[in-house]
Ligand SMILES: C[S@@+](CC[C@H](N)C(=O)[O-])C[C@H]1O[C@@H](n2cnc3c(N)ncnc32)[C@H](O)[C@@H]1O
């Protein structure tokens with residue numbers, strides 16, 4: 001098993017040799033961050049959106065439950081990328097976008113124009129591990145989708161999410177994760193791992209992110225394993241769910257969230273003038 005993984009890894013690396021060479025020369029990483037990954041992500045997001053739309057609708061359905069007593073919903077997104085989640089946010093939701101890479105303007109602008117029901121409050125170039133610009137306990141909801149695969153420090157990122165959330169707020173996630181060890185998918189992930197990480201801006205295929213979430217000291221982890229139909233890719237196994245921070249009033253019950261279908265959707269008619277200031 002080990003030897004065959006190494007063999008196929010080497011084959012894949014050979015196929016991607018030009019990229020390894022560019023990387024060796026220090027050219028690939030900046031090109032990837034500025035040009036390739038933003039281009040790739042915009043197209044990939046469109047595909048992933050189609051495949052994961054139902055799950056995301058179901059996941060984000062109860063966002064309004066986390067409005068603060070004043071009726072506002074302040075939401076912070078970690079690793080916003082091209083803004084693949086804006087369409088699921090309720091009208092009037094005040095969004096702070098953060099990403100470590102400021103080169104997603106094109107995709108972001110397109111997504112913002114399509115989703116004018118949301119208030120785009122701030123764009124911070126910040127790592128999930130260090131959100132020092134955001135005061136503790138200042139947001140109602142933190143969202144991260146397909147981002148814990150790429151951060152350097154999953155625990156540190158969850159710790160920051162917990163810090164910026166107000167008591168009773170919640171962390172929402174949808175992540176691809178490592179496959180079952182006895183499956184071919186796992187074998188395929190092991191083969192792709194190094195080249196995938198190089199090509200796709202640090203994305204790790206083999207993280208057991210549910211373990212970090214289980215140990216992250218939120219309160220009532222509500223987590224589901226599921227498979228998103230992305231045939232031939234090593235990123236089919238996903239986890240989805242939310243984790244509320246304990247509420248001081250102890251009113252917050254475990255939040256009901258299941259992946260059963262419900263008919264109604266949430267059409268948003270509200271529009272508003274939006275700031276177009278990006279990172
Ligand atoms: C696969 S993309 C997902 C983007 C978007 N959340 C989505 O669901 O389409 C991963 C994103 O995480 C960002 N990212 C990577 N490392 C990060 C870090 N340490 N802190 C914040 N964002 C990070 C990348 O720049 C990229 O925008």
Ligand SMILES: *[C@@H]1O[C@H](CO)[C@@H](O)[C@H](O)[C@H]1NC(C)=O
Pocket residue numbers: 155212215
């Ligand atoms: C993350 O935190 C968990 C529990 O606190 C710990 O078991 C694990 O080793 C940590 N992971 C890393 C990479 O530090």
Ligand SMILES: *[C@@H]1O[C@H](CO)[C@@H](O)[C@H](O)[C@H]1NC(C)=O
Pocket residue numbers: 155159215216217
């Ligand atoms: C969770 O809380 C416990 C007890 O308060 C603490 O020992 C532990 O380090 C915390 N874990 C993380 C990942 O912050």
